[in-house]
Amino acid sequence: MTLRPPAGLADRWLRPGVARDVLLLTTLLILGLGLLLGVLQWRLLQGRANVDQLVERQQTYRHLNQLGYRFTLYQAAMLALPREAERVGRTRAELLAVLDSLAAAAPALAPPLRAQLERIESDLEELHRQLSAGQSEAAETTRLAARTQVLRLSALLREQIDGIDQDFQQQFERTRGELGRLERGLRQGVLLGLVGLIAYALFLLRRVVAPLRGLTPAIEQASRGESPPVLARQGEFRLISEALQGWVDQQNETRWQTQHDPRTGLFNESGLLARLRQQLAQAPVTLLLIEVPQAAALREADGSAAAEALIRSLGLRLLDSGDGVDAVARVGDFCFGLLLDEAELPPAVLRARLEGLYTLDNGMRVEVVLRLGLARLTAGSRADEGLRAAQCALYEPEGEPGALRVYHPQMAERQRQILQRLAELTQALANGEIEAWFEPTVDRRDGRVVAVEALARWQHPRLGLLPPSEFVPLAERAGRIASLDQAVLRQALQHFARLREQRPELKLAFNLSPSSLDERFTQAVAGTIARSGIPGESLIAELTEIAVIAHGEELNARIEALSTLGVQTCLDDFGTGYSSLSYLLRLPVRRIKIDRSFVSGIGRSAIAEKIIEASIVLAHKLELDLVAEGVETETQAQWLMVQGCHLHQGWLYSKAKPVEEMRAWLPSVGTAVPA
Numbered sequence: 001m002t003l004r005p006p007a008g009l010a011d012r013w014l015r016p017g018v019a020r021d022v023l024l025l026t027t028l029l030i031l032g033l034g035l036l037l038g039v040l041q042w043r044l045l046q047g048r049a050n051v052d053q054l055v056e057r058q059q060t061y062r063h064l065n066q067l068g069y070r071f072t073l074y075q076a077a078m079l080a081l082p083r084e085a086e087r088v089g090r091t092r093a094e095l096l097a098v099l100d101s102l103a104a105a106a107p108a109l110a111p112p113l114r115a116q117l118e119r120i121e122s123d124l125e126e127l128h129r130q131l132s133a134g135q136s137e138a139a140e141t142t143r144l145a146a147r148t149q150v151l152r153l154s155a156l157l158r159e160q161i162d163g164i165d166q167d168f169q170q171q172f173e174r175t176r177g178e179l180g181r182l183e184r185g186l187r188q189g190v191l192l193g194l195v196g197l198i199a200y201a202l203f204l205l206r207r208v209v210a211p212l213r214g215l216t217p218a219i220e221q222a223s224r225g226e227s228p229p230v231l232a233r234q235g236e237f238r239l240i241s242e243a244l245q246g247w248v249d250q251q252n253e254t255r256w257q258t259q260h261d262p263r264t265g266l267f268n269e270s271g272l273l274a275r276l277r278q279q280l281a282q283a284p285v286t287l288l289l290i291e292v293p294q295a296a297a298l299r300e301a302d303g304s305a306a307a308e309a310l311i312r313s314l315g316l317r318l319l320d321s322g323d324g325v326d327a328v329a330r331v332g333d334f335c336f337g338l339l340l341d342e343a344e345l346p347p348a349v350l351r352a353r354l355e356g357l358y359t360l361d362n363g364m365r366v367e368v369v370l371r372l373g374l375a376r377l378t379a380g381s382r383a384d385e386g387l388r389a390a391q392c393a394l395y396e397p398e399g400e401p402g403a404l405r406v407y408h409p410q411m412a413e414r415q416r417q418i419l420q421r422l423a424e425l426t427q428a429l430a431n432g433e434i435e436a437w438f439e440p441t442v443d444r445r446d447g448r449v450v451a452v453e454a455l456a457r458w459q460h461p462r463l464g465l466l467p468p469s470e471f472v473p474l475a476e477r478a479g480r481i482a483s484l485d486q487a488v489l490r491q492a493l494q495h496f497a498r499l500r501e502q503r504p505e506l507k508l509a510f511n512l513s514p515s516s517l518d519e520r521f522t523q524a525v526a527g528t529i530a531r532s533g534i535p536g537e538s539l540i541a542e543l544t545e546i547a548v549i550a551h552g553e554e555l556n557a558r559i560e561a562l563s564t565l566g567v568q569t570c571l572d573d574f575g576t577g578y579s580s581l582s583y584l585l586r587l588p589v590r591r592i593k594i595d596r597s598f599v600s601g602i603g604r605s606a607i608a609e610k611i612i613e614a615s616i617v618l619a620h621k622l623e624l625d626l627v628a629e630g631v632e633t634e635t636q637a638q639w640l641m642v643q644g645c646h647l648h649q650g651w652l653y654s655k656a657k658p659v660e661e662m663r664a665w666l667p668s669v670g671t672a673v674p675a
Helices: 009-014 018-079 085-105 110-133 136-223 236-259 269-280 293-302 304-319 347-354 383-394 409-431 472-478 481-502 519-532 545-563 581-586 606-621 634-643 659-665
Strands: 285-291 325-332 335-340 356-359 365-368 371-377 434-443 448-460 464-466 507-511 539-544 568-574 589-594 625-629 647-649
Touching: 018 136, 110 136, 136 236, 236 269, 269 285, 269 325, 269 335, 269 383, 285 347, 285 383, 293 304, 293 365, 304 325, 304 335, 304 347, 304 356, 304 365, 335 347, 335 383, 347 371, 371 383, 383 409, 409 448, 409 472, 409 481, 434 481, 434 659, 448 481, 472 481, 481 507, 481 519, 481 659, 519 545, 539 545, 539 589, 545 568, 589 606, 606 625, 606 634
Parallel strands: 448 507, 507 539, 539 568, 568 589, 589 625, 625 647
Antiparallel strands: 285 335, 285 371, 325 335, 356 365, 434 448, 434 647, 448 464
């Protein structure tokens, strides 16, 4: 059975990198230390063996010296026999004990000494017997033989002692040499270990510590969005460098996405504010906002693709504006923001470059007229406050239409008042402060009131009665126009039911904002009409010509839905739009209303009179009812009658009145309008 490492383990540890190098170097260092310890252990064992041999030689040497000393005592005792017999026995026992110890320490030396000692004892015993027997000559011969044996034993002992001493010296020298080599080996081992550790430390310093020291600056650079340096050519630190670079790229991409408009590639509001902060930290800045109202109408008429095409075309022109533009941003659906150098590029010159006819990809041509708001910001100002200042200038209601608005502090105060008015309007809708007033439409041929138009009035608790011009634009901006239209229609239907008691054939005209005329609102209007019990044929929904043109096919469907309820449609402010004849053919319009700006030109403007004449002819040809609004003088009324326009509405007949005053004013059936 073959053992295999887990999948990827070899790749993880053996691929080039710091981990592999550290692993290999650590392994080599451990193997080197192990080998060095093995050599030192071998030297130590040799030294220990030599020391053991020295101890053994020392013991043998000691035993031989004791043996010589004991033998001398034994020899003296034997020569004194029989007188020293007891001492001979004791000395002999000690001598034999020393021989036994010598046999244990040096087995090779004891037997010849024991044999020689036995021969001496035999000669001494024979000498003792001969002396006892009085054999003098034989005893002398035996004495000489015994002496010869003693001399031989002494010589043998001396030879053994000298050999042991010489061997001891040799063994001592060998042991001292081994100990010296062991000492040198230890010094060399310590030196090699220090060299290895120094090399290991240098390696770690080069491969680990140095990249780690560079890691902090690399991270700081990456946090600023700058490309970090390469920490290493390979290995883990190369992977860290790549990861940091990937993180920088991702952060830059995220930063780009958070600071740029994805549809045009321009800065968005966040990007503009960031750039504005940088500029304001160094010098004064001029911030210009440009709004494109035609783009909103184009989106409603032809969809968002056409509006986006127009916005992109304007964005490209802004980018090509030259050195006078420092940054271009899209800060709203139809609004651009620019950091402008007024000396290089005055706003009037920029407006001239941008305004005019634009031809879109689908062949449509759009006339672009811009709104401009400008704020001059001092160095050190806050970027968000500067943007709000430019927005205040852009949406400043006062001044000539289309003129450049330059911010001043009074604008901010007016904007605060507008915001307060918006909040009050929301509360007014909830409290029922919005009232429906009525202005009559008169058939001048017989003086009869044929219709009344419901007009909104705001009974403000602090400011008194406010006309529509004071709050309808606010409702449009706040997205509350649908609620306003529903509130006015609901109240108008309630009051109109009382007016119809006097004039059953009377019709009610009410205004609708195109931005509120969605499917849900249409259903709400249908429900309100059904609950009122008033037939749809008695109702007229008025929409401005420009709004009908701007909102296109989607609005057409809503008008068709109202027509199914019997509600007639009136085209208000007729003549102020453009290309409206095609809409007259497609829409179920039953009535058109000539704008008061043309009626006021009767007797003063030939062009206004010709437009009215053409409108009257067109209405007659298309069999549409025609109403002239804003009739204020008898001269205007007579001129309209001569031209064939008989339905009039204006202060010549009556101003708008609340329902009770209208009931008191409204003539009985068949009577003329009171003078």
